[in-house]
Amino acid sequence: MKRFDLSLLFLSVWKRNLIVYRRIWKVNFMVPLFEPLFYLAAFGIGLSGLIGDVVYAGQDLSYIQFIAPALLATSVMFNAFFETTFSSFVRMYYQKTFDAMLSTPLSLEEVITAEIVWGATMSMLAATIILFIISVLGFVVYPWGLLVIPLGFLGGLAFGSMGMFFTGIVPSINMFNLPMFLVVTPLFLFSGTFFPVSGLPFWGQYLAGISPLYHLVELTRLLTMGIMESSPFISIAYLTGFALVFYFLAIRAMRKRLIK
Amino acid sequence: MMKADIPVIEALDLSKRFGSFTAVQDVSLQVEKGEFFGLLGPNGAGKTSIIRMMYGFSPLSSGNMKLFGLDIRTGWREIRSKIGVCQQENTLDPDLSVEKNLLVFAGYYKMSRKKAVRRTDELLDFFALNHKRQAQVSQLSGGMVRRLMLARTLINDPSLIILDEPTTGLDPQSRHQVWDKLRDLRSKGLTLVLTTHYMEEAASLCDRLIIMDRGRILVEGNPEELISKYAGASVVELENPGEDLKTFIREKQIRHEELMNRIIIYTDDSEGLGKAIRERFCPEKCLFRSGTLEDVFLRLTGRELRE
Ligand SMILES: Nc1ncnc2c1ncn2[C@@H]1O[C@H](COP(=O)(O)OP(=O)(O)O)[C@@H](O)[C@H]1O
Ligand SMILES: [Mg+2]
Numbered sequence: 001m002k003r004f005d006l007s008l009l010f011l012s013v014w015k016r017n018l019i020v021y022r023r024i025w026k027v028n029f030m031v032p033l034f035e036p037l038f039y040l041a042a043f044g045i046g047l048s049g050l051i052g053d054v055v056y057a058g059q060d061l062s063y064i065q066f067i068a069p070a071l072l073a074t075s076v077m078f079n080a081f082f083e084t085t086f087s088s089f090v091r092m093y094y095q096k097t098f099d100a101m102l103s104t105p106l107s108l109e110e111v112i113t114a115e116i117v118w119g120a121t122m123s124m125l126a127a128t129i130i131l132f133i134i135s136v137l138g139f140v141v142y143p144w145g146l147l148v149i150p151l152g153f154l155g156g157l158a159f160g161s162m163g164m165f166f167t168g169i170v171p172s173i174n175m176f177n178l179p180m181f182l183v184v185t186p187l188f189l190f191s192g193t194f195f196p197v198s199g200l201p202f203w204g205q206y207l208a209g210i211s212p213l214y215h216l217v218e219l220t221r222l223l224t225m226g227i228m229e230s231s232p233f234i235s236i237a238y239l240t241g242f243a244l245v246f247y248f249l250a251i252r253a254m255r256k257r258l259i260k
Numbered sequence: 261m262m263k264a265d266i267p268v269i270e271a272l273d274l275s276k277r278f279g280s281f282t283a284v285q286d287v288s289l290q291v292e293k294g295e296f297f298g299l300l301g302p303n304g305a306g307k308t309s310i311i312r313m314m315y316g317f318s319p320l321s322s323g324n325m326k327l328f329g330l331d332i333r334t335g336w337r338e339i340r341s342k343i344g345v346c347q348q349e350n351t352l353d354p355d356l357s358v359e360k361n362l363l364v365f366a367g368y369y370k371m372s373r374k375k376a377v378r379r380t381d382e383l384l385d386f387f388a389l390n391h392k393r394q395a396q397v398s399q400l401s402g403g404m405v406r407r408l409m410l411a412r413t414l415i416n417d418p419s420l421i422i423l424d425e426p427t428t429g430l431d432p433q434s435r436h437q438v439w440d441k442l443r444d445l446r447s448k449g450l451t452l453v454l455t456t457h458y459m460e461e462a463a464s465l466c467d468r469l470i471i472m473d474r475g476r477i478l479v480e481g482n483p484e485e486l487i488s489k490y491a492g493a494s495v496v497e498l499e500n501p502g503e504d505l506k507t508f509i510r511e512k513q514i515r516h517e518e519l520m521n522r523i524i525i526y527t528d529d530s531e532g533l534g535k536a537i538r539e540r541f542c543p544e545k546c547l548f549r550s551g552t553l554e555d556v557f558l559r560l561t562g563r564e565l566r567e
Pocket of ligand 1: 260278283303305306309310
């Protein structure tokens with residue numbers, strides 16, 4: 001078998017996930033719709049009074065305006081990560097869906113790629129829904145704001161690949177708690193999401209720079225508000241590189257796990 | 261016709277190792293077009309391992325495997341498009357309805373929507389699942405699950421199907437129904453590879469079979485040949501055999517097996533030995549029956565438990 005074998009046939013697996021999603025789409029739609037609303041209400045309205053304005057990239061922003069793009073970005077992360085960890089693990093391990101697929105002309109690369117691209121699709125959908133919400137709140141400048149949608153897809157590829165890598169190495173589904181706790185939660189909290197990174201000491205800024213979520217948050221702020229603290233080209237390059245590295249790590253881990 | 265000469269499956273010195281453990285060792289086999297071929301052996305014999313190498317899921321540790329004359333290592337995608345595999349475990353998609361299980365699977369073979377719908381209708385009809393079309397997989401009985409697995413195996417109109425224990429756990433009714441369907445397919449020229457733990461299934465379905473144990477082939481042949489060679493045409497079983505019978509058997513050098521309180525005697529009965537035994541040593545409880553594949557299997561692979 002060739003070492004790397006990928007064709008457009010992966011779209012048939014993506015389509016399978018779409019068919020399943022559509023069956024209960026109303027339920028599936030609720031989460032990305034309401035979750036950011038809860039956060040916006042709790043942090044934006046509840047905390048706003050305590051915090052006041054935030055200075056970001058030389059501008060005064062209300063706290064809710066500051067965190068709105070960040071919540072969009074974290075949703076992108078959570079959607080793809082959830083899809084390629086818990087959901088993919090159930091399909092792989094409990095439902096043996098991948099085993100069945102690997103008796104058809106599908107290659108392992110196609111199955112895994114489809115799962116990651118599906119995760120990115122979920123991210124993109126979440127990004128679109130939240131973009132709509134924060135547009136209603138008046139926090140988005142158009143037409144640039146529309147680019148958040150493809151950005152959600154790119155971010156989804158990055159976090160979906162990372163999730164799929166963990167799916168390739170965790171012994172059991174409970175063990176996802178570990179990357180959740182050690183990776184996703186710190187990313188969620190320390191990526192310039194709830195406070196500007198520029199206020200951190202040098203080492204804090206350095207650490208934030210490693211975080212893929214930081215770059216996604218930055219780009220989301222740029223596209224929705226037209227301002228950011230860092231360089232868009234570095235952020236796009238970092239996210240793309242991160243996605244690629246974890247994509248190949250994920251394929252390798254899944255090959256090792258599935259092919260006996 | 262030249263083409264008919266290419267065997268559907270050609271395995272040469274196939275081995276599969278998991279670390280230092282050898283699951284399959286130097287297995288060679290050939291399956292011709294239209295043949296029903298059986299792969300028998302106790303649990304852990306290596307049947308599933310061979311099957312996984314056949315459809316290009318497991319890399320071969322050594323040896324060669326060709327299907328339709330194509331090397332599995334390079335031609336796996338084309339090979340898989342021409343075969344159907346029914347795996348040992350239930351791998352149906354529980355997120356999809358019965359009908360969607362077939363339609364979505366057709367997509368993995370790049371089948372056009374129109375053809376997929378037609379094929380799905382045909383197969384649901386053929387396997388008597390039409391009334392369950394919209395049901396979820398979790399609502400199906402064991403027999404229906406297997407039938408749907410078989411239907412899915414046939415979705416791409418394969419010329420070879422590989423079935424790993426397709427009838428394990430089914431009630432006799434369902435099992436016979438599956439056999440009927442398979443015989444029906446045989447008449448249409450399908451080639452089949454089958455593993456099973458039911459000897460009467462193998463005997464009645466397979467043109468040729470191998471019995472294997474611990475990764476190696478023990479014997480190969482058609483069921484009748486194997487029965488007459490390793491079990492004999494008739495078998496006498498009796499309980500608590502006396503010493504005089506044992507001596508008689510040893511003197512005549514008749515094939516037999518001594519179990520705890522039982523003796524099984526295999527005769528081809530050309531010399532009327534069965535009759536002699538019946539008259540001289542069978543005061544009570546004596547069972548006369550014809551030899552079966554199960555006798556062959558147990559004689560060759562032993563009677564101790566494997567798991
Ligand atoms: N992935 C694996 N890793 C290690 N050993 C395995 C693996 N798969 C199968 N085996 C071992 O190989 C042997 C043959 O297994 P298998 O081919 O499934 O047997 P069968 O299908 O005849 O019951 C068994 O002893 C089994 O435990
Ligand atoms: Mg098996």
